[in-house]
Each structure stands twice: as C-alpha cells, then as structure tokens.
Amino acid sequence: MYSFIEGNAGSWPVHTLCAVLGLSRSAYYGWLSGSRDVNKREEEAERLVLEAFQEHRRRYGVRRLVAELKAQGVEMGAHKVRLVLRKHGLKAIQPRSFVPRTTDSRHP
Known part of the structure; x- marks a missing residue:
C-alpha cells in the first residue's frame, strides 16, 4: 500500500x-x-527470543530471557519478550516447590 x-x-x-x-x-x-527493514528486525528479534527459550528447555521466563539476551548483546525489553512468547503461546515451565516427605514413625 x-x-x-x-x-x-x-x-x-x-x-x-x-x-x-x-x-x-x-x-x-x-x-x-527507510524503516522498511522493521519487519526483518522484528523477525530477527523474535527468532532470538525463541532460540533462547528453547535453549534453556522452556524453563526461562521473561525476566531470565531478558537477562540472557542482554548477556548475548541483544537489547530487548521485557514487554517485547512477553509479546513474542504470548504470540507463540509459550509459557515457562514452573518447577514444583520442594516439600520434604518424611515417614511418620509414630503411627499407632
């Protein structure tokens, strides 16, 4: 258009x-x-987020992904990472909290 x-x-x-x-x-x-390359940059950013997410076996959430991307030299905000994850229907796997199970040795 x-x-x-x-x-x-x-x-x-x-x-x-x-x-x-x-x-x-x-x-x-x-x-x-000249901002015709915006789509290419968006696709590249999306690819980087998805690669980092899969690299860490779907365990990293938005905050950790932002830190990971920053360590790789990619400046991207939490809102953008959240939008990419939501667009692809991805959610970090939350580990279960550790609750020690002990044997009740005083049962009747």
Whole structure:
C-alpha cells in the first residue's frame, strides 16, 4: 500500500491517499525514510527470543530471557519478550516447590 501512495503522490496529496487507504501519514513517511527493514528486525528479534527459550528447555521466563539476551548483546525489553512468547503461546515451565516427605514413625 505504501508503494501505491509513493507512485500516486504526484497526482494526489499524500494525506488524502493515506486517509482513503486508512493509513497514518506518519507510518507512510516512516516507511519512506527507510524503516522498511522493521519487519526483518522484528523477525530477527523474535527468532532470538525463541532460540533462547528453547535453549534453556522452556524453563526461562521473561525476566531470565531478558537477562540472557542482554548477556548475548541483544537489547530487548521485557514487554517485547512477553509479546513474542504470548504470540507463540509459550509459557515457562514452573518447577514444583520442594516439600520434604518424611515417614511418620509414630503411627499407632
């Protein structure tokens, strides 16, 4: 759609084309200024989160994944990691709490 606006910008005002197509002008100008690689960066970030999640056998939650990615040199916030996990329906496996079971040797 953005390429359509770019092609017809000489015939019609950009704000009119954006309004007709239901797009914001700021999104069009952001696309025009070179943020066309946003999808590639998003896919790369998503891939890194999923790899770290599987690498730690689905035990790491959002906080630990953010720390892991930071250790790898990837700056990503907790909200973004949470969105990626939720998008793929992934949830960290919570270990059961340890409760010692002892034998009752004083039974009647």
